[in-house]
Amino acid sequence: MGQLPKFKFELEKKEPRIGNGGVTRGASVKDFPASIGLAGVSMHLESGVIRELHWHANASEWGYVLKGCVRTTILHPDGSFYIDYFYPGDVWYFPKGYGHVLQGVSDEDAHFILIFDNGNFSEDHTFSITDFVSSVPKEIAAQNLGLSLEQLEKLYQGEAYFAKCEIPTNENGLLSTREECSLTTMHKYPLMAQTPRIFEGGIQRVVTQDDFPISQNLCGSVIELQPNALRELHWHPNADEWQYFIEGNAEVGIFLAQGNIVIDQYEAGDIGYAPMGAGHYIKNTGDKVLKVLIGFNNGHYQSVDLSDWIAKNPNDILEGNFQISEDIADKLPKNAKRFLKK
16 A cells, blocks of 8 residues: 555644734644545634634635634625634534634633645635735725724734634623524534533543534544543544544554554544544553544534444354454444443
8 A cells, every 4th residue: 555644743842823913723634634625723812802804715614612612704695794702622513615713702712623624725725805905906905994094004914813802891882782592593513511421431522514504525423432431443434534632642553454544543632533534543551531533524423333333233143253252252342332341
């Protein structure tokens, strides 16, 4: 097969892009060649700071908040407009081409992970409002915005990318009113408020298009594994898998057929990738709980788990396939496991 690809990238050790109150690290297929179907970004925003009004021409955006609070606004092509607030464990989804903004609005810095359904996506090549307005002829920009040329000159020239704004509060009247209270909205899903699936050795939360209808091209999961526990051998027939290691230490093996397997050790801040259909596993190699954020480039979650496959085949098939005796076949899994504890 030649030289095997690298399925690990140390995202949080990458040289960051630092701006006016914001920090971002991204990994596209350019940085992480194995990651052909998905790209990711780790972003920090100081309180009040925005990732300016922008849109992505080639990818939808799926966000997960790790720390702080993020206010978002988004404009739909039909003119509808939405404002939401996201806290740790919450997920957002913005379709490709929709104009939006992200703002840190808590006392502490906001930290969130962005996943995009295009490996060629780069956070350094998005379409920003300041860049747009300052790139067109001045007469066009002035006419469009209803400003004089003198007033237009006062606008930021170039791409702001990050900018500092006033934090919305009740006192300054910038908080948007909302008559109804809901855990979910069109663009928000509280993943960590979901009752998890509990297995021996770990838990799993999954949000798909069934739960979060607007998220048509991406779905996601957070898994937590106890020490020595294993996310069993499995593969995904409908999507590539992008992993961000939030806490703990892990070993991940990616099977590529014909005896080829790539095994790496991961720690918090690393990202991993498993191509569609490639068998893989995740094992907690540390002495604390392993927590992993996982994104898939499909709105629906599908997994084929080895224990489930074996459990549903008759013993005569297993005996012949593995060339084993009946007593050993009887010891193989008789039901689906998904997570296994040593």
